[in-house]
Amino acid sequence: MTKVDVTQKADIRCVLGAPGTGKSHYTKAEMAKAKRLLVWDLEDEYEHIDAVSVQQLPHRLHQAGAGGFKVRVIPSTDADKRQVEFDLVCRTIMAIGKITFVAEELRFVTQPSKAPAGWAAITLRGRKRGVKVIGTSQRPASIDKDFLGSATLIRCGALNYPEDRKAVAAVMGIDPADIEKLEGYQAILWTRTPRTIKQV
Ligand SMILES: Nc1ncnc2c1ncn2[C@@H]1O[C@H](COP(=O)(O)OP(=O)(O)O)[C@@H](O)[C@H]1O
Numbered sequence: 032m033t034k035v036d037v038t039q040k041a042d043i044r045c046v047l048g049a050p051g052t053g054k055s056h057y058t059k060a061e062m063a064k065a066k067r068l069l070v071w072d073l074e075d076e077y078e079h080i081d082a083v084s085v086q087q088l089p090h091r092l093h094q095a096g097a098g099g100f101k102v103r104v105i106p107s108t109d110a111d112k113r114q115v116e117f118d119l120v121c122r123t124i125m126a127i128g129k130i131t132f133v134a135e136e137l138r139f140v141t142q143p144s145k146a147p148a149g150w151a152a153i154t155l156r157g158r159k160r161g162v163k164v165i166g167t168s169q170r171p172a173s174i175d176k177d178f179l180g181s182a183t184l185i186r187c188g189a190l191n192y193p194e195d196r197k198a199v200a201a202v203m204g205i206d207p208a209d210i211e212k213l214e215g216y217q218a219i220l221w222t223r224t225p226r227t228i229k230q231v
């Protein structure tokens with residue numbers, strides 16, 4: 032078990048945008064930097080990474096010891112099963128520690144006022160376990176508010192629905208109209224500390 036490290040900086044990235052706006056493209060570039068990587072691969076798109084079942088995951092990560100690994104879990108298509116799997120994956124991550132966790136399309140496993148316990152633990156206390164998160168969503172108004180509120184970085188591409196633009200603009204402290212103007216792969220990149228905002 033990794034020790035609790037209170038000196039770690041939080042690294043919670045929220046990657047938002049309508050389908051095709053470059054969420055996975057950005058995520059792939061960022062996760063290439065991780066030495067210990069676990070991907071919740073909802074759409075089975077990270078083919079270059081070893082797929083592990085949820086059942087095998089704890090053993091696989093224990094085997095790695097303090098070393099590096101890159102693995103992915105392909106969730107079940109059954110919503111109830113998927114929910115249980117997600118919680119198990121999150122709890123495993125917290126138990127092992129020092130992991131970059133990529134979670135694709137969070138609205139399938141979290142809701143605005145309901146986050147699975149394991150996921151809530153990652154959001155609130157993952158920093159102390161060296162857990163970094165990159166979570167994506169095409170519908171930010173439909174994912175848990177604590178996650179958006181805890182984000183240290185938000186990359187927001189074009190969003191089609193007013194409620195989504197409003198939810199993100201509120202966290203960034205900008206006008207939703209600034210998000211409405213985005214086209215193609217354009218995005219607004221926001222960081223919490225220091226507070227920065229730029230269009231990329
Ligand atoms: N900044 C970019 N420049 C060039 N191509 C991009 C860029 N962002 C995404 N793409 C391409 O556009 C397509 C959709 O991007 P993707 O990241 O899968 O979108 P999303 O995950 O938001 O649905 C992919 O083929 C991807 O390679």
Ligand SMILES: [Mg+2]
Nearest residue numbers: 051054055056
């Ligand atoms: Mg994608």
